[in-house]
Amino acid sequence: MLYLEDNYKKEFQTSIIKTIENKIFLKETFFYARSGGQPGDQGTITIENKKLNVIDTVKEEGLFAHIVDQEVNISEGTLISAKILWEKRHRHMRMHTTMHLLCSVLPFYVTGGQIGYEKSRIDFDLGENKYDVQILESQINKLIEEDHMVSYQWITKQELDANPSLVRTLSVQPPNVSGKIRLVKIGEIDLQPCGGTHVKTTKEIKKFKFIKFESKGKQNKRIHFKVED
């Protein structure tokens, strides 16, 4: 899970642990595996001049399985080079960071979310609260313009349990690495445990575009949005 250390790394070299059918398991990887609403990375893995297309990355038995578009049978220790499809991943990072901004503007429990390349959605338990779409859009774009820095802190499970208000359930379960949980901090506006991928500063999101509100049951409101250049 090296993406946690550097989510801007696009290319790397490593070796094979094993291959099963169309799945490649690497000794280490910077790919993001599909979880809690954020799609797995796509890209390529090159083995001895043969380029394989990675069509998805998923978690499997504690490892990341890089799913390629054909069956492979490659022995352990074989060196490979890998490249993340950056255009897609970076869009996911912009979308995901925008979800944190929405959390800072809407102080409600998050009940779901899905990140996509073209558009994304996030569900809030808004109850009877009403929001003006244009005000919301300008609030988010103001936060983007203010260029807040994204930083990370690691805390123990006990520290997190002692501060339950930190948990907003941004649908991406925070990974527990050696008993530590990662907190994502955006300027002074949002702080919550999160294992997703984020841009460095909010200006990188460029522009937030509200698509629509959709009612999801009595309490939940779904916000459809996209990011623009």
Ligand SMILES: [Zn+2]
């Ligand atoms: Zn996040």
